[in-house]
Amino acid sequence: MDSNLFNLTWEPIEVQQVIDKVVDRNCGAIATFIGTVREMTAGKKTLKLEYQAYEPMAVKTMAQIGEEAQRKWPGTNVAITHRLGTLGISDIAVVIAVSSPHRPPAYEANAYIMERIKEMVPIWKKEFWEDGTRWIGDQRETTSYDEEENQ
Amino acid sequence: MDSNLFNLTWEPIEVQQVIDKVVDRNCGAIATFIGTVREMTAGKKTLKLEYQAYEPMAVKTMAQIGEEAQRKWPGTNVAITHRLGTLGISDIAVVIAVSSPHRPPAYEANAYIMERIKEMVPIWKKEFWEDGTRWIGDQRETTSYDEEENQ
Amino acid sequence: MIQVLLFARVQEEVGTDRLEADAAGKSIKELKRWMEDRYPVSSLSRTMTAVNEEFANDDEVINEGDTVAFIPPVSGG
Amino acid sequence: MIQVLLFARVQEEVGTDRLEADAAGKSIKELKRWMEDRYPVSSLSRTMTAVNEEFANDDEVINEGDTVAFIPPVSGG
Numbered sequence: 001m002d003s004n005l006f007n008l009t010w011e012p013i014e015v016q017q018v019i020d021k022v023v024d025r026n027c028g029a030i031a032t033f034i035g036t037v038r039e040m041t042a043g044k045k046t047l048k049l050e051y052q053a054y055e056p057m058a059v060k061t062m063a064q065i066g067e068e069a070q071r072k073w074p075g076t077n078v079a080i081t082h083r084l085g086t087l088g089i090s091d092i093a094v095v096i097a098v099s100s101p102h103r104p105p106a107y108e109a110n111a112y113i114m115e116r117i118k119e120m121v122p123i124w125k126k127e128f129w130e131d132g133t134r135w136i137g138d139q140r141e142t143t144s145y146d147e148e149e150n151q
Numbered sequence: 152m153d154s155n156l157f158n159l160t161w162e163p164i165e166v167q168q169v170i171d172k173v174v175d176r177n178c179g180a181i182a183t184f185i186g187t188v189r190e191m192t193a194g195k196k197t198l199k200l201e202y203q204a205y206e207p208m209a210v211k212t213m214a215q216i217g218e219e220a221q222r223k224w225p226g227t228n229v230a231i232t233h234r235l236g237t238l239g240i241s242d243i244a245v246v247i248a249v250s251s252p253h254r255p256p257a258y259e260a261n262a263y264i265m266e267r268i269k270e271m272v273p274i275w276k277k278e279f280w281e282d283g284t285r286w287i288g289d290q291r292e293t294t295s296y297d298e299e300e301n302q
Numbered sequence: 303m304i305q306v307l308l309f310a311r312v313q314e315e316v317g318t319d320r321l322e323a324d325a326a327g328k329s330i331k332e333l334k335r336w337m338e339d340r341y342p343v344s345s346l347s348r349t350m351t352a353v354n355e356e357f358a359n360d361d362e363v364i365n366e367g368d369t370v371a372f373i374p375p376v377s378g379g
Numbered sequence: 380m381i382q383v384l385l386f387a388r389v390q391e392e393v394g395t396d397r398l399e400a401d402a403a404g405k406s407i408k409e410l411k412r413w414m415e416d417r418y419p420v421s422s423l424s425r426t427m428t429a430v431n432e433e434f435a436n437d438d439e440v441i442n443e444g445d446t447v448a449f450i451p452p453v454s455g456g
């Protein structure tokens with residue numbers, strides 16, 4: 001699989017560029033997911049986020065997830081770009097694009113890929129609030145992990 | 152609901168413009184679906200498509216579907232743009248963008264909206280093959296309707 | 303008079319995208335029969351209709367000035 | 380010597396993003412204990428690790444020249 005399909009970037013993500021990577025004459029369906037920085041989470045106001053990655057392993061793991069999805073949904077094309085560095089409210093953190101000959105596999109593979117990214121790609125998010133900061137994802141500090149997600 | 156969220160256009164659709172309509176500080180998730188013209192369907196090669204609509208009713212019906220989705224998934228924002236006229240292979244026929252505070256409603260509402268568009272929005276597609284043309288969707292000519300869909 | 307709008311296959315069969323009909327007081331079902339008698343159109347019995355941009359059933363009675371649209375099975379998306 | 384890479388909370392607690400350790404022949408579990416003894420780091424017992432960019436379990440033995448990364452619970456996406 002072309003490793004250019006799986007990217008980390010410090011620049012704002014151009015959604016169309018990610019979509020362009022999965023365009024295919026025999027795919028009539030493209031599902032994309034865009035994860036953006038949400039301002040309010042459980043009543044608390046986020047000022048900004050910072051993303052950090054174990055870069056080579058993160059790219060490799062995203063490619064593995066893409067291959068998994070293609071095994072489960074043959075005929076799909078997958079591209080993933082994840083942003084690193086400092087992000088403000090409504091900035092794009094991640095874009096997942098999946099093309100497929102027909103609709104259902106495009107939606108299903110896309111949702112699957114997002115779940116797998118959250119499970120196993122070595123990328124970390126630090127939240128900045130008015131009263132402090134925290135690296136998210138640490139179970140010892142995060143009793144209700146789901147509440148802390150930004151998507 | 153702002154009727155500008157529900158559009159028909161004779162020009163190529165800019166995906167980013169549709170996405171921009173649903174960006175919301177409190178939505179961390181944007182799911183989009185892009186329907187494109189697929190070249191091969193059941194071994195038959197499509198040369199081009201032509202879309203026609205009952206325009207005012209199509210816009211009104213898309214807005215109704217958006218409202219249905221917002222009732223079922225509160226807190227979502229919806230935008231739909233459908234292309235009309237002549238389209239070539241890989242051209243975009245429809246873009247559906249749904250934003251939501253969290254992921255699952257964005258995907259679910261998006262898939263629901265696409266189903267409803269195919270059921271009830273007065274838009275018709277004519278397929279052009281090397282050996283003829285046909286308006287798709289007419290049950291009397293289309294015994295296996297699912298096979299004829301381009302998404 | 304009423305306006306009748308035609309789309310897709312029906313439009314091609316009839317050869318125009320709109321026509322006028324002296325059909326106020328008729329039901330949709332009667333309008334369909336009138337169309338079938340007058341134009342080289344395939345059966346409209348299963349074709350949906352809209353009156354003034356709202357879906358209507360075959361029993362609905364058409365009023366003077368209404369716009370009736372024949373809606374063959376849709377295929378957008 | 381081996382390379383040890385630190386991220387997120389672990390990186391902040393230790394105060395650096397990488398260090399060297401004389402840990403060839405040790406298991407991951409032993410390396411975790413060595414880290415806990417030497418640096419002001421919270422318990423690493425439940426922290427995942429990767430050896431040369433592949434996830435590894437606590438029993439894996441580290442070889443000379445390996446790169447070991449501590450992977451606190453991830454939060455990308």
